[in-house]
Amino acid sequence: MLQTETEQRIIASAEKLFYRKGKAGSSMQDIADDAGINRTLLNYYFRTKDQLFEAVFRKALSGFVPGLASLLKSDMSFREYMPRLIETVIDTMLENPQIPIFVLQELSSNPDRMPQIIKEMGIDPAVALKKLESEQSKAPGAHLAPRQVIINLLSLCIFPFAARPVLTEIFFNGDNAAYIAAMKDRKRLLPQVVENFI
Amino acid sequence: MLQTETEQRIIASAEKLFYRKGKAGSSMQDIADDAGINRTLLNYYFRTKDQLFEAVFRKALSGFVPGLASLLKSDMSFREYMPRLIETVIDTMLENPQIPIFVLQELSSNPDRMPQIIKEMGIDPAVALKKLESEQSKAPGAHLAPRQVIINLLSLCIFPFAARPVLTEIFFNGDNAAYIAAMKDRKRLLPQVVENFI
């Protein structure tokens, strides 16, 4: 995975533009201009636009999924790992807030890609679901289906970033710093919220 | 707003393709082919691709926002309207699951559009936030900031649809019917969940 400086600049510009404008919305020329290099170098390093996009998409996935995947597999109980998952996911989103919408848009266009991605990345919710179920069985009363609990958890962590422009404008009058502060707050707030619907 | 049959077919095909592939990813030719008409008719009816996209985007927004906006303004207390909002939003999503990702992607590419959209659609969270606050003050103890409550509510309603392919594959083994059933369940489940973090 050793990359030349040129290669890194291509990836950096491709990320920036693909994240913002999508695959079809970003031309090879746009990316080359942003990187300050000749357009044909993109073909030299990545052969085709599809392959360049694929490199960006994979990198985006790998900053998105592993935190989730590793915690799904972890030895900890759900109550233990849940706050860590929240912190990991929110921190990841804060670093690159455009990833969720980029990834979800691509998967929405090409849902057929999901099975292979799950296989490749070793995503298996079975362990986490089972642990959650056994944990619920210790407490009396009715409980949410474990799948619904995890869907809620992911929704609360990820959606506010996918909807960033909407929330910033509606709830923070366009004040970006206020939006960011509120997102950081959520690392502290969400564990409590989640506890209440386990 | 009376439309010829041709005009309706154009809009229907444009929605289908723009939702799936985005503006740049769908050509005028693609849309015309899907509608089964000559390509130049798109220009005849909508002049430019931008104007056609705009028509689709506005229509998507108008199926998305008003339920939210009207309830934000309603006379009901938060506890009263919250379950109705959940039902309205989820029903809307079930009818056209691709709208959220489409709208969020466009607003993520062009966040500058938000202020005008908010103005045009008369979205003002002030009333809802105030009502929620006064409602919280009746109960003892600490409470979530009202903005965080509403962000949570929207997250829980909308995200599972934006992430549809991911959730369907991971939690329902690709079984679409099971996914839909779970989403319908959420109309019943979410009010209880939300009650617990007001």
Next chain:
DNA sequence: GTCTATATTGTGATAGAC
């Protein structure tokens, strides 16, 4: 590895016949 030049196809848009 990096450039220029070029091949080829696709795209949005319009003019004008019917």
Next chain:
DNA sequence: GTCTATCACAATATAGAC
């Protein structure tokens, strides 16, 4: 309203000089 023909341009990609 609907078609054919056409324009101007942008796109990806490759060949070949340096």
